[in-house]
Amino acid sequence: MVEKFDAIVIGAGPSGNAATYTLAKQGLKVLQLERGEYPGAKNVQGGIMYSHELEKIIPDFREDCPTERHIIEQRVWLLGDDNYVGTNYRSEAFNTDKPNRYTIIRANIDKWWGERIRKVGGLQICETTVTELIRDASGKVTGVRTDREGGEIHADVVIMADGVNALLAKRAGLQTEAAPENVALAVKEILFIDPELIQQRFGIKEDEGVVIEIMGKVTKGMCGTAFLYTNKESLTIGIGCLISDFKNGDCPPYKMLEDLKKHPVIRPLIEGAEMKEYAAHMIPEGGYKAIPQLYGDGWMVVGDAAHFNNAAHREGSNLAMASGRMAAETVLELKAAGKPFSAGNLAAYKTKLDDSFIIKDLKKYRELPGIMHGNKQFFGAYPDEITAAAHNWFTVDSVDKKTKEKAIMKAFVKRRSVMGLVGDAIKLVRAVR
Amino acid sequence: MSIMVKVEEKLYQNRYIVDESRPHIQIKSEEVCQSCDRQACTFCCPAACYSKNETGGVTLVTDGCLECGTCRVVCQDKGNIAWDYPRGGYGISYKFG
Numbered sequence: 001m002v003e004k005f006d007a008i009v010i011g012a013g014p015s016g017n018a019a020t021y022t023l024a025k026q027g028l029k030v031l032q033l034e035r036g037e038y039p040g041a042k043n044v045q046g047g048i049m050y051s052h053e054l055e056k057i058i059p060d061f062r063e064d065c066p067t068e069r070h071i072i073e074q075r076v077w078l079l080g081d082d083n084y085v086g087t088n089y090r091s092e093a094f095n096t097d098k099p100n101r102y103t104i105i106r107a108n109i110d111k112w113w114g115e116r117i118r119k120v121g122g123l124q125i126c127e128t129t130v131t132e133l134i135r136d137a138s139g140k141v142t143g144v145r146t147d148r149e150g151g152e153i154h155a156d157v158v159i160m161a162d163g164v165n166a167l168l169a170k171r172a173g174l175q176t177e178a179a180p181e182n183v184a185l186a187v188k189e190i191l192f193i194d195p196e197l198i199q200q201r202f203g204i205k206e207d208e209g210v211v212i213e214i215m216g217k218v219t220k221g222m223c224g225t226a227f228l229y230t231n232k233e234s235l236t237i238g239i240g241c242l243i244s245d246f247k248n249g250d251c252p253p254y255k256m257l258e259d260l261k262k263h264p265v266i267r268p269l270i271e272g273a274e275m276k277e278y279a280a281h282m283i284p285e286g287g288y289k290a291i292p293q294l295y296g297d298g299w300m301v302v303g304d305a306a307h308f309n310n311a312a313h314r315e316g317s318n319l320a321m322a323s324g325r326m327a328a329e330t331v332l333e334l335k336a337a338g339k340p341f342s343a344g345n346l347a348a349y350k351t352k353l354d355d356s357f358i359i360k361d362l363k364k365y366r367e368l369p370g371i372m373h374g375n376k377q378f379f380g381a382y383p384d385e386i387t388a389a390a391h392n393w394f395t396v397d398s399v400d401k402k403t404k405e406k407a408i409m410k411a412f413v414k415r416r417s418v419m420g421l422v423g424d425a426i427k428l429v430r431a432v433r
Numbered sequence: 434m435s436i437m438v439k440v441e442e443k444l445y446q447n448r449y450i451v452d453e454s455r456p457h458i459q460i461k462s463e464e465v466c467q468s469c470d471r472q473a474c475t476f477c478c479p480a481a482c483y484s485k486n487e488t489g490g491v492t493l494v495t496d497g498c499l500e501c502g503t504c505r506v507v508c509q510d511k512g513n514i515a516w517d518y519p520r521g522g523y524g525i526s527y528k529f530g
């Protein structure tokens with residue numbers, strides 16, 4: 001007998017988990033399939049988790065969700081060769097009962113979701129790779145094929161939450177391969193260290209966390225960023241650049257990570273820590289213009305598979321959770337109204353997305369990916385000149401300040417020309433306005 | 434060469450459930466690699482699964498693969514990589530992620 005479900009969700013990342021949980025909680029018969037040995041086995045995040053979207057789905061998540069530290073300080077650093085210029089924002093106001101941002105260890109969070117899903121009656125099956133969508137003669141998606149024996153399963157609607165590779169949609173001709181300039185590759189390590197040392201080095205108390213977002217020379221002129229986050233008993237450090245830049249360059253990602261770890265500003269922070277895992281994952285960074293078709297007869301796509309990622313703000317998991325929830329709500333509404341899951345009816349999912357921060361934010365930044373990709377001075381010349389300017393400014397050497405200002409300006413103009421500087425400013429303003 | 438050693442040290446920390454029976458990624462044609470001018474897979478793969486060989490082509494060993502998909506994206510103009518996931522439960526198994 002062929003089993004039939006109300007809905008099948010492919011993938012147990014934040015988007016699939018949000019969808020599965022929302023459907024199961026309302027009593028739908030939902031099956032979630034995950035290819036990993038356990039939920040999280042294939043997944044990588046920096047990771048910062050934003051509570052707002054999770055709270056909407058599981059209001060009491062703080063009761064047992066295995067978060068690491070809540071973030072009280074955000075640093076943004078521009079690294080030169082042996083220096084940095086940066087800004088920090090720290091506030092006691094972040095020490096509340098209900099913090100907005102936490103550092104997390106991704107595998108712990110995905111396992112926790114699995115337990116919560118089971119508690120509301122959702123069926124999550126791991127170690128199962130979905131190999132193909134099943135479609136009827138009209139093209140409507142009616143189920144999935146898996147690599148398990150007799151692995152054909154049917155459902156009224158299929159939600160693809162299979163992440164950035166989105167192989168299933170590609171195989172079915174619903175998406176094309178992502179262009180190398182629209183995806184980044186990030187590598188990261190987790191470094192275990194005495195929590196006392198974390199607290200000393202970052203000036204924080206137990207449970208408090210610091211995150212450092214990094215740009216500059218460490219990406220070797222490529223369009224990319226790096227990060228260093230504090231967990232309870234570990235630090236995570238990572239770096240990522242657009243794949244088009246890795247392809248045109250010649251620096252392997254692990255070399256870039258190794259150089260970041262050795263940078264004189266970074267090294268003292270991670271000294272003595274023990275590396276326990278090395279991970280790599282792609283991030284969809286093409287923004288609004290790279291969003292594929294989001295729904296069709298019998299199917300919807302959510303999260304990274306739908307290219308929902310706000311690279312400028314390092315937000316991904318929250319867009320994933322929100323889109324998963326919206327897809328599930330669309331299913332619930334259609335089901336309650338006794339309507340079929342046709343493309344026309346599932347367009348309601350798109351309407352929800354359009355009305356939300358997901359599409360609004362991606363639209364706002366729609367020009368940014370192209371500008372960052374096409375203007376390498378943001379990653380090469382500027383870090384040099386800005387750190388040099390700071391060095392000049394803070395060196396007390398009896399040169400009068402006006403002369404210093406002139407020298408700094410001259411250095412910028414020499415590297416970039418006045419029109420170049422003005423042009424860059426205009427580009428940036430246009431891209432984020 | 435020192436670079437290779439380092440990535441192996443990194444990969445050594447990871448947990449893999451190896452599927453001896455079949456590599457999940459394959460190079461389709463050796464000749465296409467031989468005429469590929471930059472062979473970008475050899476320096477883009479975060480696990481150094483691709484290395485240049487004596488015949489002027491590229492050898493792929495998927496043991497350390499992190500299943501990121503980068504090689505597929507990099508080689509899309511040549512279309513010379515057949516890319517799939519390992520069977521359910523096999524491959525990289527992140528403890529932390």
Ligand SMILES: Cc1cc2nc3c(=O)[nH]c(=O)nc-3n(C[C@H](O)[C@H](O)[C@H](O)COP(=O)(O)OP(=O)(O)OC[C@H]3O[C@@H](n4cnc5c(N)ncnc54)[C@H](O)[C@@H]3O)c2cc1C
Pocket residue numbers: 010011012013014015016017033034035036040042043044045046047048049050128129130131161162163164167168186187188238280281282283302303304305309314315316317318320518
């Ligand atoms: C280095 C790095 C740092 C990041 N940092 C942050 C951060 O600080 N904050 C933030 O909000 N976001 C961050 N992100 C982004 C965030 O991780 C993603 O946006 C988020 O995980 C997307 O969720 P998802 O559910 O759509 O996809 P994923 O989390 O990728 O989940 C997809 C799931 O589907 C499974 N799957 C795929 N194909 C199949 C198949 N055929 N059959 C069965 N199962 C399948 C996979 O195994 C996986 O479990 C970061 C990403 C990276 C790589």
Ligand code: SF4
Pocket residue numbers: 460465466467469472473474475483491507508511513514
């Ligand atoms: S990029 Fe593709 S064609 Fe070129 S060497 Fe690598 S696998 Fe071969």
Ligand code: SF4
Pocket residue numbers: 280458477478479480481482495497498499500501502503504505
């Ligand atoms: S999927 Fe990633 S880790 Fe695996 S071979 Fe391709 S580039 Fe290397």
